Amino acid sequence: MARERRVFFRSRQPVLKLGKKVSSALVRECLLLVVGFLVWGGDIQGVSPVEARVAVNSSLASTSESIQQGRELYETGQYAQAAAVWRQAAKAYQARGDSLNQAMALSNLALAYQQLGTWSSANQAIATSLQLLSTTSTNSQHAQILAQALNNQGSLQFAQGQAEQALTTWQQATAAYTKAADSVGITRSLINQAQALQALGLYRRAITTLNQVNQTLQQQPSVIKVAGLRSLGNALRVVGNLSQSQQVLEQSLKLAQELRSPAEIAATLTSLGNTVRTQQKTQAALAYYQAAATASPTANTQIQAQLNQLSLLLETGELGAAQALLPQIQSQLANLPTSQTKVYARITLAQNLIRLHQAHSKSQTGVSSWLEIGKLLATAVQEAKDLQDPRATSYALGNLGGLYEQTQQWTIAQELTQQALVLAQGINALDISYRWQWQLGRLLQAQGNNQKAIAAYDESVQSLQTLRYDLVAINPDVQFSFQEEVEPVYRELVSLLLESSGTAQPSQQNLQKARQTIESLQLAELNNFFRAACLEANRQIDQVVDEQDQTAAAIYPIILRDRLEVIIKLPQQPLRRHTINISQAEFESTLEQLQQQLIEPDTFAEVQSLSQKVYEWLIRPQLNALNASNIETLVFVLDGSLRNIPMAALYDAQRQQYLIEQYGVALAPGLQLINPQPLQRQRLQALTAGLSQPRYGFGGLSYVEREIEQITSEVSGRVLLNQDFTSQALQNQVNSQSFPVVHLATHGQFSSNIEQTFVLAWDKPINVNELNDLLRTRSRNLSSAIELLVLSACETAAGDKRATLGIAGIAVRAGARSTLASLWSVDDQSTALLMSQFYAELASHQVNKATALRQAQLSLLKNPNYAHPMYWSAYVLVGNWL
Numbered sequence: 001m002a003r004e005r006r007v008f009f010r011s012r013q014p015v016l017k018l019g020k021k022v023s024s025a026l027v028r029e030c031l032l033l034v035v036g037f038l039v040w041g042g043d044i045q046g047v048s049p050v051e052a053r054v055a056v057n058s059s060l061a062s063t064s065e066s067i068q069q070g071r072e073l074y075e076t077g078q079y080a081q082a083a084a085v086w087r088q089a090a091k092a093y094q095a096r097g098d099s100l101n102q103a104m105a106l107s108n109l110a111l112a113y114q115q116l117g118t119w120s121s122a123n124q125a126i127a128t129s130l131q132l133l134s135t136t137s138t139n140s141q142h143a144q145i146l147a148q149a150l151n152n153q154g155s156l157q158f159a160q161g162q163a164e165q166a167l168t169t170w171q172q173a174t175a176a177y178t179k180a181a182d183s184v185g186i187t188r189s190l191i192n193q194a195q196a197l198q199a200l201g202l203y204r205r206a207i208t209t210l211n212q213v214n215q216t217l218q219q220q221p222s223v224i225k226v227a228g229l230r231s232l233g234n235a236l237r238v239v240g241n242l243s244q245s246q247q248v249l250e251q252s253l254k255l256a257q258e259l260r261s262p263a264e265i266a267a268t269l270t271s272l273g274n275t276v277r278t279q280q281k282t283q284a285a286l287a288y289y290q291a292a293a294t295a296s297p298t299a300n301t302q303i304q305a306q307l308n309q310l311s312l313l314l315e316t317g318e319l320g321a322a323q324a325l326l327p328q329i330q331s332q333l334a335n336l337p338t339s340q341t342k343v344y345a346r347i348t349l350a351q352n353l354i355r356l357h358q359a360h361s362k363s364q365t366g367v368s369s370w371l372e373i374g375k376l377l378a379t380a381v382q383e384a385k386d387l388q389d390p391r392a393t394s395y396a397l398g399n400l401g402g403l404y405e406q407t408q409q410w411t412i413a414q415e416l417t418q419q420a421l422v423l424a425q426g427i428n429a430l431d432i433s434y435r436w437q438w439q440l441g442r443l444l445q446a447q448g449n450n451q452k453a454i455a456a457y458d459e460s461v462q463s464l465q466t467l468r469y470d471l472v473a474i475n476p477d478v479q480f481s482f483q484e485e486v487e488p489v490y491r492e493l494v495s496l497l498l499e500s501s502g503t504a505q506p507s508q509q510n511l512q513k514a515r516q517t518i519e520s521l522q523l524a525e526l527n528n529f530f531r532a533a534c535l536e537a538n539r540q541i542d543q544v545v546d547e548q549d550q551t552a553a554a555i556y557p558i559i560l561r562d563r564l565e566v567i568i569k570l571p572q573q574p575l576r577r578h579t580i581n582i583s584q585a586e587f588e589s590t591l592e593q594l595q596q597q598l599i600e601p602d603t604f605a606e607v608q609s610l611s612q613k614v615y616e617w618l619i620r621p622q623l624n625a626l627n628a629s630n631i632e633t634l635v636f637v638l639d640g641s642l643r644n645i646p647m648a649a650l651y652d653a654q655r656q657q658y659l660i661e662q663y664g665v666a667l668a669p670g671l672q673l674i675n676p677q678p679l680q681r682q683r684l685q686a687l688t689a690g691l692s693q694p695r696y697g698f699g700g701l702s703y704v705e706r707e708i709e710q711i712t713s714e715v716s717g718r719v720l721l722n723q724d725f726t727s728q729a730l731q732n733q734v735n736s737q738s739f740p741v742v743h744l745a746t747h748g749q750f751s752s753n754i755e756q757t758f759v760l761a762w763d764k765p766i767n768v769n770e771l772n773d774l775l776r777t778r779s780r781n782l783s784s785a786i787e788l789l790v791l792s793a794c795e796t797a798a799g800d801k802r803a804t805l806g807i808a809g810i811a812v813r814a815g816a817r818s819t820l821a822s823l824w825s826v827d828d829q830s831t832a833l834l835m836s837q838f839y840a841e842l843a844s845h846q847v848n849k850a851t852a853l854r855q856a857q858l859s860l861l862k863n864p865n866y867a868h869p870m871y872w873s874a875y876v877l878v879g880n881w882l
Helices: 025-030 060-073 081-096 097-114 119-134 141-157 163-179 182-198 205-220 222-238 242-259 262-278 282-295 299-315 319-335 340-359 370-386 390-406 410-426 430-446 451-465 468-472 486-495 507-529 539-548 584-598 604-618 620-628 639-642 704-714 728-737 770-782 803-814 827-843 849-861
Strands: 038-040 043-044 552-557 564-569 574-578 635-637 664-667 685-690 716-721 741-750 758-760 765-767 786-796 816-822 875-879
Touching: 025 875, 038 119, 038 685, 060 081, 060 097, 081 097, 097 119, 097 141, 097 486, 097 584, 119 141, 141 163, 141 182, 182 205, 182 222, 182 319, 205 222, 222 262, 222 552, 242 262, 262 282, 262 299, 282 299, 299 319, 299 340, 319 340, 340 370, 340 390, 370 390, 390 410, 390 430, 390 620, 410 430, 430 451, 430 486, 451 486, 451 507, 451 552, 486 507, 486 552, 507 539, 507 552, 507 564, 507 803, 539 552, 539 564, 552 639, 552 728, 564 604, 564 620, 574 620, 584 639, 604 620, 639 803, 664 849, 685 704, 685 728, 704 716, 704 741, 716 728, 728 770, 765 770, 770 803, 786 803, 786 827, 803 816, 803 875, 816 849, 827 849
Parallel strands: 552 635, 635 664, 664 875, 685 716, 685 741, 741 786, 786 816
Antiparallel strands: 038 043, 552 564, 564 574, 741 758, 758 765, 816 875
16 A cells, blocks of 8 residues: 655745755754845845845846846745756856855755755755855855855755764854854754754754754844744754743744734744644644644645645544545645645645545545546646656655555556656655655565565665664654654565465575564664664674574564564574464454553463463474573564563463573664673672652652662662752762662653653653763763663553653663663562562672573562562563673
8 A cells, every 4th residue: 555655844934944855854844944044125034045145236136136036936946947047147157257146156056956856966066155165255245155055065964964064064154154243044053053963863962052042042033033933943843852842832933923923923833733743732733733724824834734734634533624624725726836835735635635535435425536636646747847856756756656556556556656766766865765665665566576576675675774864853844654654664575575485485585684674673763762863783683692692592573464473593593483373453452461461460360361372472483492402591672562561471381381480581672782791790889869759740669768778788889869869960970980780769651752751860850862861971981881770660651552662762872781671660569679689699699680680580470479470570671681
């Protein structure tokens, strides 16, 4: 089935988006300000690109008019025509020997080329512009044009995935704007710097920069502050600070309302809708979109808000309201002039009509037919060609191919998809290339050509891996849904690789490729969680088992639509694999039931019955091989809903034993992300911090003090309790001494939302990125890494099927080799007993962490008061198990 690309539209005033090549999804969101605001005839105009604020000599009036004409063409999305006008203007300035204005025209030309995806020409134009400026005498006009050219160069670099170079260039732009005394330009370039810092994983520096922007904006005149705050709010949405994004946008809206500016009001309402939509506040988002459409003084911004409203209505199943909105959108669309905005609006409308068509029966009246939708997309194709816009043409052609895929007209669907792919590859637009490669793979598979389908899928995955910056951020123009538009590419490739043909089993090559694909998916998912391409594979997968621990086996359960695949890696042996023919729906239903029963007392029979099923699916087929290899530890690279289930609690009915009674158990977000090293056997020291008193709406934890007492009886160290446990005190202690163990006995939550993944200190909740920054400062000041981070009393967010992403996120980002955390909030007394036993094992015996946890869990299992898995199985060890 064709996947549509959901579009968040945003008003083009007062700041116009840049960078149609989303070779960073951040570009559309954070480079809005690349060219900035312009005082034009006394009004604040949201235009892009911008002519420098210099007087034009009357003798050059005709050339100045060309610059203005190009600007108007650019504003209406006619980028090829704008480029032609600016090329002519640059030549005219060159003929007159006016290097300064030639540099300005070339800088604008680079932006038009960027919109068209002609990167070589764009890079050449901006390089020539900067070369001219380097040989031109300096004055106020020169400083302004140089600052804008540097900002534009940063845009080009960032759009091509060169975040580090872009950061350096934007820092230079800030200096140039400072020299030009352009406070608006300074704000603009600082916002851009923050986005580059975020893309580089430098979260704290990004937030510091954005806070600096906020302080600067407070000093600006209201008319400038409105647009600046809106852009800041959009940037905060990108980096995941959704509550702060909403606050800043509400401030922008209040100012816009005080100024009584309908255009500003509509633009900010649309941005607010996008932010609360990301927060899954559906009704609030709908209200904002509707208000934006009502307030908008132009057809452009009105239809953008209405299209956002339409897609959200369809997402939430409000089909009647969606259908009632259609005539308004269609009427507005008919009145728009031909432009890039109109092309994408047509495509977005077609995507939503397809969804509406699928939701209704074919016989229902009022639903657009496939033919009508096809005509809408064919018109979009023709308009994109008329605009000489290869990116928009590719996008329209690919969507038309997707429509033919819907109607199972494979040949023409394939032809259109290949045309779209050629265009996308010609402009290096990987963000849409991967979609057409994926679509081509589906079409080839539907026609029975699996080998070519695998090749197409493989190319799509390679494009996605190159597009790391695209996948890490919420992009308000083109909303990437990781679970709908990225994850399936990996899973469908794995499914193809592991398909059996008759009696023939998949080759070792296919097994290895499937495992590598799943590891890559785990990495991409974590980068998406952090909204920063901050994680890199640092190990060869087989080294971990073959060289580091030959008593460990790695198990990869892979949940596919129609079956469960399990790949096993035993030391010094080829990969093994078995298949369970069970639908994804049935498998996940079993896991959901088991998850519910595990946290309820007096459910022994239910837990054992359900966990026995999972044991039979995952372990039983490989049990003989595990025993023959003398395996002591099972390292699970878990997939999807399996992450919510403690593997220790899987039940072998034949032996009447839980898995923890047979093996040590550890989890890994991917073997390529960990580097197992044995625990250093010097006397253990722990930095222990905890809250026993109520804070921030969380109840007291009465056994925390006892837990800390029992830990300190086993290992020496430093204790921060209640008022002493502040975020700053924790950082001071982490930096002052090389504690191998950091133990946090406090409330906390793991979630698939980075904002809702935190641990609670006395002074505030510390979110996962702050915790990462806080703990990783130690690695810069002290030579030794944290061996073990323990998060006691934390739990996964209720109702969040992907909440354990938060555990994996903390595990790989906190700078600790291992993380011990709980899947749910556990009885305080049993936790104190388990932790005491765990540290006793770790300190007194020559055992690794997985074995120490196993012994601690077994001690509870053998205690009649705590034999139920709810007490002992919640704790999971993530990362280095040695």
